[in-house]
Amino acid sequence: MILGKYLAWLSSTTVAVALGWTVLPKGFVEVANWIGPLLGPSFKPLLTLVFLFVGPSLSYTPLLTVWVSAGVVGGFFARGVLRSMIAGTLSTITLILLAVANGFLLISGIRNLVSGSGGFNLPPPPPGTSLADILSVPVVGQIVQQATSPGGPSLLGIASVLAVNFGLNIALFAGSFIGSGVMFRKIFHRRAKPVKPRPVEDSMPKPPTPPGSIPPVATPSAPAPAPTATVLSLLVIALLILGTVVPAGLAQSSGSSGVLTGEQMELGVQKDGSLRMVYSTNVSSLPGVSADYSRAEFQNLVAGSIFSFNGSVQVGAGGPPSFLLSLLPRHGFLAIYQVSDPQVGKGRADVLASEFAQGFAVSLQPAVSLVLPSFGGQQGSSGSIYLGIYEGGQQNTTLRMLGLVQSDGVGTILTPRKVFAGSYAIMAGFLGFENASATPSPSVSVVADLTGFSNFYGRGTFTLGLRETFGAQGTIAPSATAKTTQIRLEFPTNSTVVAWGPSTATVNSTQGLYQLLLNTTSSPTPNAFVTFDASFPQRxxxxxxxxxxxxxxxxxxxxxxxxxxxxxxxxxxxxxxxxxxxxxxxxxxxxxxxxxxxxxxxxxxxxxxxxxxxxxxxxxxxxxxxxxxxxxxxxxxxxxxxxxxxxxxxxxNLELYLGKLVSGTAPYSYPLVGLVVLTPVKSLIGGIGKLSTRRRKKTR
CATH class of the missing domain: 2.60.40.10 (Immunoglobulins)
Incomplete structure (x- = not known):
């Protein structure tokens, strides 16, 4: 075949890259969509190549298909053991050089990112980016397993995982390449075998066979060799079986008390006129969750809560809490344990999640199961931190959580129409444990943006109050469950205070703070408010x-x-x-x-x-x-x-990417481009010359 080695090299390389692009795990696609715009078009191709080499093909079937397909296509054009070995080696080297070239471009992108006048700004992940998807990527699961081992992060373990994956992938590629080359060589060799012309019968009569002579007996042909397709199939099956005997960590991934007390309501109007609410309270119990807090499920529990948010609430000013919040599912359940055996933590988390699911009428599915080394914090505990995240829920879940506080205390004035109109986050469960001996106390917390219901703009006299914000429903009275109720109203500092109520409240105009404390002996009050003169920006x-x-x-x-x-x-x-x-x-x-x-x-x-x-x-x-x-x-x-x-x-954009790849790695990329362009021309000219020589010989 004129262009056999060239086409075998080029086709196998192209198939590996093209199919590798399509089978990139969802978690890596989400990371590429997030980080790619920061670093340039080389990020996703590099991520694809890296996963091709170090991904676990024995536990991730799509990756296994990529390497087998690339080898089979390359072997189709090579049609021979030696040519398959040469072309396969060239393909492997080419893929490595492509990864290096993309890495070079990536370094340039990092330089551009950190050299800007504003420094490095990591944008929030796109909607739909999930921590569960990222951690479920097979190779990520293997690395996390080694990084969170009980003895501490094992760099040698991580390196061995990646090395074994790399070796198995290359062996799989080589085996399918050579096996396919031999198979197709046999097939096409038989088809192309020339048919010998029938001999012309001699016109002269043949001499008669002497009497008593034995006629020649045809020699039986050698038995046909076993079909190469069978050999190739056995090779693939052998590699698959190998995946079951390689250690599990290499072939596949396994994948004060601080308790909140009292009811607290805080309304804060900012200098720009925006209005925020933070509310929290204890509740007597949670639906579906047994109140027997001596059970194992509450031992060494750091946090266990069902939650819901709409994706835009800001927990911190661009800090890690806000960053992590966007990676969580919008509705779900979170459980954190500090235990010596992670499996114990997982078992307890599963039980607690099932109780919350039953009580809040929601289906919770495990999304993240992660073990982290213990950094201290719980007195008397040691071992590791188990983190379990379960996904599931809908709008009814948020309504059920808010309903837990609407029958007692200031919570009676809260309505879904106000609380869930803007950005919000709400959770119900057990939070804030600092030691294993703390008695769990169920609570509900809500953060909401109420700017849409405020009228703070321009110059004049303004009133910040519970009735002005939430309306006439409910009663402003102490919570019988939480025992105490604290109301805080925050307004611009150094404002001129005109009035406030009730008279038992305290106001500090310098700090811009109104406080009212209610206990079990306090009477209900018609309103909690402060009126002040201020200037807000025009809306x-x-x-x-x-x-x-x-x-x-x-x-x-x-x-x-x-x-x-x-x-x-x-x-x-x-x-x-x-x-x-x-x-x-x-x-x-x-x-x-x-x-x-x-x-x-x-x-x-x-x-x-x-x-x-x-x-x-x-x-x-x-x-x-x-x-x-x-x-x-x-x-x-x-x-x-x-x-x-x-x-x-x-x-x-393939054209844009190739242009940047060639120009960004110049002049080192020019020889490879020349090889791709000139090799088929050279092979074609040489092949035509050989055909012409054969024809001249036949003519002679």
Missing amino acids: IHIDRRTDPSSTVSAGATVTEKVSVRNLGNETIHGVVVSEKKLFQTYPTLELLSPSYNSTLGDIDPQASREATVQFRVGSNGVYTMPSAEVSYVDQNKTISRESSQTMLVSTF
């Missing part, structure tokens, strides 16, 4: 959209428009829209407009203006675009507001 509405608004291809040009509307009763001045944070976060976005700042000037009451920014998308993935910042002058003060976050989905 504005920011609308952000991109064109095209749907999915774009990497390399496409996008036009972003940010509209600012003044909803207040006074003119705002010097309005500026800035997308500086966007381009600091994503170096792969190329700014095409003169500046990422757009000056809109003054905006009258109820009027609006629009800013336009153009940029080119340089990578594939999901851009979780940071909020656009809008600054303006109101009442001689500079105010800054942010838009909501938006998303831009970009698909992989």
Whole structure:
């Protein structure tokens, strides 16, 4: 075959990369969509190649299929043992060089990321990114198992896992390549075997056979060799069987008391006019959960709670809590134990999860089962931390949790229409244990954004109160279950306080703090409020959209428009829209407009203006675009507001990727490009020359 070795090398390499791209585990796809826009189009190809080499093909069937398919296709063109060995070796080297080249580009992307003026800003993961999906990636499970071993992280164990996976993958590729080459050589050799012409019968008469002579007997042919297909099948089966005898850690992954007391209600209005609520209280019991807290399920329990959130609540100012929250399922159950035996923790977590599932009428499915080394914290405990996350729930789950507090104390004024209208997070369970001897106390906690129900903008006299916020339903009285109720109202510091109620409350205008403490002897109060004079910024509405608004291809040009509307009763001045944070976060976005700042000037009451920014998308993935910042002058003060976050989905562009791969690794990439282009030409010319020589010989 004229181009046999070349086509065997090129086809096997192409099949391995193409199929490897399609079988990349969901968790790695989510990571690529998250990190790819930060580091460039080489991140996902590099992740694919790394998983191809060190992924556990014996426990992840799609990866096994990739290596077998690549070997079979390569063997089809090689058709021979020697050519299969040469082509397979070249394919392996090529895949390694591709990984190195992508790694080189990745290093350049990291340099661009950390060398920016704003430093490194990790954006939130795209919606749908799940910690459970990431930890369920086969090779990640193997690494976590070695990293969280009882004796501490084992770097040697991790290296051995990766080395064994690499060796098995290469052996599988080589075996299928050679076996396929031999098989197809036999098949095509038999088909191409020339048919000998029948001899021309001699016109001269043959001499008669002498009397008594024995006619020649035909020699029996040698038995046919076993079909190569059978040999190849046995090889694959042998490798699969090997996966069952390799140690499990290599072939596959296994995959004060601090207790809250009292009812607490906190309403806080910020300087920008936004309103936040934090509420927590003890409850007498939780549905479905036995109140026998001496049971094993409550021994060494750090936390056990059912939870629900809508994905946008901010637990911290961009810190780790907010970061981890976005990786959790929107509805689920969390259990944390500090035990010497992780299996004990898992068993207890499963029992507790089943009780919560029954009590809240929800189906909970295990999503994350993780063992971490113990870092102390619980007195008298040692061993490891077991973390179990279960996924399941819906809107009815949040209603059931809120219903636990709506019959007693200040919780009676809470309604789903208010609490769940904006961003929120709610959980019910057992939290805050610091030692194993603490008596568990079930509680419910709620965090909610109530800005949509507030009227804090402009200059004048304002009232922050429970009735003004939640309405006339319920009773503002001490909680019989929690025994005490504390109400805190926070308003801008150094405001002029006009009035407050009831008179038993204390107010500190310098700190901007109102406090009211109710106990079992306190009488219900009609309202808890504070009235003060203050100046808040004019309320504005920011609308952000991109064109095209749907999915774009990497390399496409996008036009972003940010509209600012003044909803207040006074003119705002010097309005500026800035997308500086966007381009600091994503170096792969190329700014095409003169500046990422757009000056809109003054905006009258109820009027609006629009800013336009153009940029080119340089990578594939999901851009979780940071909020656009809008600054303006109101009442001689500079105010800054942010838009909501938006998303831009970009698909992989092969032409853009190859161009960056070649130019980014030049001049080292030129020999490989030349080899790919010139080898088939050279082979074709040589093959044509050989055919011409054969024809001339036949003519002679």
